[in-house]
Amino acid sequence: MPDSPATRAAAATPVRVARKIRGLSDRAIAWIFVAPTIFLLLAINIFPLIWTINLSFTNFKANRIGREVKNVGLRNYERILTDSDIWLNMQATAHFLFWTIFFQVLIGFTLAYLINKKFKGNDLWTTIIVLPMMLSPAVVGNFWKFLYQPQIGLFNYIVAFFTGKDPSSFEMLGSVNLAPWSIVIVDTWMWTPFVMLICLAGLRSIPDYIYEAAEVDRASKLRQFFTITIPMVLPFLMLAVLFRGIENFKMFDLVVQLTGGGPGSTTELTSINLKREAFEKWRTGYASAYAIILFVTVFGLASIYVKALNKVKER
Amino acid sequence: MKNLKLASVSVFAMAAASVASTAQAEDLTLCWAAWDPANALVELSKEFESQSGHKMSFEFIPWPNFADRMLNELNSGGKLCDLLIGDSQWIGGGAENGHYVKLNDFFDKENISMSDFADATVYAYSTWPKGTPNYYALPAMGDANGWFYRKDWFARDDIKAAFKEATGRDLAEPKSQKELLEIAQFFQGREIDGKTVYGASIFTERGSEGITMGVTSALYPWGFKYENTPGSYDMDGAVNSAEAVEALEFYKEFYETATPPGYTNSYMGESLDAFKSGQVAMAMNWFAFFPGLYADPNTGGDKIDFFVNPPQNNAGSTLGGQGISVVAYSDKQDAALEYIKWFANPEVQAKWWSLGGYSAHNSVLNDPGFKDSAPFAGDFLEAMGSVQDFWQEPAYAELLLAMQKRLHDYIVADQGTAQEALDKLVEDWTEVFEDEGKL
Numbered sequence: 001m002p003d004s005p006a007t008r009a010a011a012a013t014p015v016r017v018a019r020k021i022r023g024l025s026d027r028a029i030a031w032i033f034v035a036p037t038i039f040l041l042l043a044i045n046i047f048p049l050i051w052t053i054n055l056s057f058t059n060f061k062a063n064r065i066g067r068e069v070k071n072v073g074l075r076n077y078e079r080i081l082t083d084s085d086i087w088l089n090m091q092a093t094a095h096f097l098f099w100t101i102f103f104q105v106l107i108g109f110t111l112a113y114l115i116n117k118k119f120k121g122n123d124l125w126t127t128i129i130v131l132p133m134m135l136s137p138a139v140v141g142n143f144w145k146f147l148y149q150p151q152i153g154l155f156n157y158i159v160a161f162f163t164g165k166d167p168s169s170f171e172m173l174g175s176v177n178l179a180p181w182s183i184v185i186v187d188t189w190m191w192t193p194f195v196m197l198i199c200l201a202g203l204r205s206i207p208d209y210i211y212e213a214a215e216v217d218r219a220s221k222l223r224q225f226f227t228i229t230i231p232m233v234l235p236f237l238m239l240a241v242l243f244r245g246i247e248n249f250k251m252f253d254l255v256v257q258l259t260g261g262g263p264g265s266t267t268e269l270t271s272i273n274l275k276r277e278a279f280e281k282w283r284t285g286y287a288s289a290y291a292i293i294l295f296v297t298v299f300g301l302a303s304i305y306v307k308a309l310n311k312v313k314e315r
Numbered sequence: 316m317k318n319l320k321l322a323s324v325s326v327f328a329m330a331a332a333s334v335a336s337t338a339q340a341e342d343l344t345l346c347w348a349a350w351d352p353a354n355a356l357v358e359l360s361k362e363f364e365s366q367s368g369h370k371m372s373f374e375f376i377p378w379p380n381f382a383d384r385m386l387n388e389l390n391s392g393g394k395l396c397d398l399l400i401g402d403s404q405w406i407g408g409g410a411e412n413g414h415y416v417k418l419n420d421f422f423d424k425e426n427i428s429m430s431d432f433a434d435a436t437v438y439a440y441s442t443w444p445k446g447t448p449n450y451y452a453l454p455a456m457g458d459a460n461g462w463f464y465r466k467d468w469f470a471r472d473d474i475k476a477a478f479k480e481a482t483g484r485d486l487a488e489p490k491s492q493k494e495l496l497e498i499a500q501f502f503q504g505r506e507i508d509g510k511t512v513y514g515a516s517i518f519t520e521r522g523s524e525g526i527t528m529g530v531t532s533a534l535y536p537w538g539f540k541y542e543n544t545p546g547s548y549d550m551d552g553a554v555n556s557a558e559a560v561e562a563l564e565f566y567k568e569f570y571e572t573a574t575p576p577g578y579t580n581s582y583m584g585e586s587l588d589a590f591k592s593g594q595v596a597m598a599m600n601w602f603a604f605f606p607g608l609y610a611d612p613n614t615g616g617d618k619i620d621f622f623v624n625p626p627q628n629n630a631g632s633t634l635g636g637q638g639i640s641v642v643a644y645s646d647k648q649d650a651a652l653e654y655i656k657w658f659a660n661p662e663v664q665a666k667w668w669s670l671g672g673y674s675a676h677n678s679v680l681n682d683p684g685f686k687d688s689a690p691f692a693g694d695f696l697e698a699m700g701s702v703q704d705f706w707q708e709p710a711y712a713e714l715l716l717a718m719q720k721r722l723h724d725y726i727v728a729d730q731g732t733a734q735e736a737l738d739k740l741v742e743d744w745t746e747v748f749e750d751e752g753k754l
Contacts, residue, residue: 063390150577174579176728262521263579264728265720281713
């Protein structure tokens, strides 16, 4: 009999265990190995989800354990979906999502395209560019808060230098018009390197011979870019958009550090609002319904997106 | 043989006594906010350690996270704190949710009388339901929102002359809210010693309780009431009254015309920083910080003075301060009660005041020398005579966060009118009380 890994594993199995599993089908053995993971998944993910759905139909408050829990039917869902303040939070989240992804893809792809060109100091620049994403969001939030400070902040002075305005004449974090953009700028600064790295992987996966063949066919650089580079990098770009979309939909720490959701509720993203409902107001039933609505939204959008991504990959 | 027996009994008795004494000595943890008075309490508690044999540990949480951290601890039945100096607004939840030990029997047994403490503090820090003789805390730290200003700037001839020319009256501590605003507007953007300074630092913080504490300092002097009839939860017409609207518009004007640029999210720390860095002429903050401000080498001493929140239609100050409670989940309640008994002692209360804590004990407050014992002592007494507190209901967090949102939306984000903000607040609060089954 050849000395294969299977034979060696069989020889190493204790006799008692071997006797017990003898006669089990491959499928049964596979289930035995997978069962602990499935159990953990059920316990940690599925059970809480079902429990949350259950709570979303009640008036339960986690800080008032002794209080009578009443079934309120769809009232929590109705209140959330008809609450104009929550729709404003949704709008703020949509604004944040759209513009961060737009700028990160635009700048990230451009940087990746430039870094992909061989030049002196290429590695050093790559390292410098990826530094922001290595920092903690809490640290980034705090130091950008200083940068945005109207009286001593570097950001205001730089803007003032180029526009001739008084540095203390505008407040990035305190102005209703500027605050939504201030969080977009910081998130873009922090996470563009991530998109750049994914794009760089896409660009480096394009074989040189395709460009060489295009050169032979006398295709212009612009045509090569639109007919080779973009289509071949597109699946990577779409993946980056998916990652950033999911991450930014649940954005919390960075924005809390920067604006705390203010001024007023201008930058109060849904995740911040949800946290307030669940762990500051302790409206657990209401917050559960809120979480389910957000979950269904993200899950639905992500499913549609993944289908589109698969179609692009198949082309 | 007899000697041997005697020796054995003695050794046994000594061993038993030693075990008993070890069992009584506890390691108590007291939880509070991280601020100046907490350091004074550490110093004060050394005396308790030496007297009782118990060891005191402290868990001080920065103010912005204090409520979140402590309420989570209580809601989860945590055993971190044996004693908690919790905010006055927590008393309803602490009592109704069973977080705090009811102290009536203990007070009776130890002859601790609530009449020995200032009435306003007993009402605010100890009782639930409000005003009933059901005590869940001992008044630990009296406090109110007050004001301090640059006395040296107010005394300068050039500034006094400029103020007289601008307003037609003498520059002095304001006697009304409108005078306060006028002084702040006078200083706004003024050059003093080659530096641009601003009027005043006020509370505008969004995340915890800041802007509510600031705005109520304007609402109360305008005669703000939470209910038309106390205990009825009938808020329409009280919370959104014409006086309340006027007060809210006043605070917004104050924010827009008399505060430094960028003060969109400022609370205690920012107020202190603005004053100590010489950026503002006046600032609002809790009396608890005043000893530290007076001792500051750069802006304290003869450069600073204090005044009580000015009246408008009536006198009114926002209540701060806390009572000390025994946490119901503690395994060391007996030792914790010992601490409260010790703390209630008039001599300890006198030392508490001398170290920088604000005693609420009548023996301290009614002492003839109290008013002159510190430059802010008289103002403190005056403020405590007209304090008003926020809701202390078990659902206070929901009520507070609703107010934070409505006020910040109107004042800082400039959305809607004062009337709309207060009308929406009435709607929010009505919904909370309906959920609570009180409406």
